Amino acid sequence: MSGEAALVPDAIARLAGGNPSEAFLAPHHLEAASRVTRLFERAHLRQRVTMSYDPARIGRSRGGAQGDLSDTSVDARKKLSAVAKAMSPDCWGVLSDVCLFDKGLQVIEVERCWPRRSAKLVLRIGLDQVASQMGLGELAVGQGGAASRSWLPERLPMF
Template structure:
């Protein structure tokens, strides 16, 4: 089989998985999955096991969930990991890519999602955008920018620290607080709480506007 044929089969396999579980935060498009190193991992949340797909080649959260601190525990727990992956999935569905002006790009997709699906593609994008907005609002402006950088744009913690002028290893602490709030918003951890005690620069520029055409 040719290289093009193998690529097509890979896209189709992942596309079928996404169609079978459209609400799965780990579901990704066939084209994106073709260029990922996907693996299935089991995490435990509230005493129950859950299977999630992780892109080992790019996910900072995947790396943090595998690394252990001095106390022998993972740097982020299952609830934090799942919350971050859910935000990334919603962000991807929402097609929320920032323009050079720091404004959010409006949805560009249109048409039907497929026979029998009963939902317009643009409506699904709007719904995903609303979910992202609600999540970031719940986290708060001091922490939401870091979540977007790490969970959605997949920036590494060291890159974030350099860009923001933070001390080494400080991004991990702030990210843990942000993921706690996000997990609480999603109902993934009843005990998730915490307030930021670290000065955090907002993700958007001070003079930027936040716009979205939600119809």
């Protein structure tokens, strides 16, 4: 769990921290943010700051960036694109700034000239939309009463 907790951005962790009855974000919001962050990491979309001396990158041409991606990265990019298309642009913008680029909510409000505490509300709306897309809810609901199965043959009665 500690590895997953590191994937939740600080801004979201602060909104979900403390007493669960008083927290602004519910656990399904945290899980949705963690899944979006993991998708972003698998898609390899984070900008590089330093030079990479990887032999596969040194000799390649600039136009072939899409061909060098693994299937996992391409799949993660498609999933992120589907999530972004299903949301309003403002919600996706705030969600991507917080979950993907680790911006603080005050920075987002200043950049967009929004009133105070408005990014917090837009973030919650965006996390609700992502959670509903991914099938996450406030309550854990399992499958209905399924018949139990066994790999052993049915036992014969003893008497």
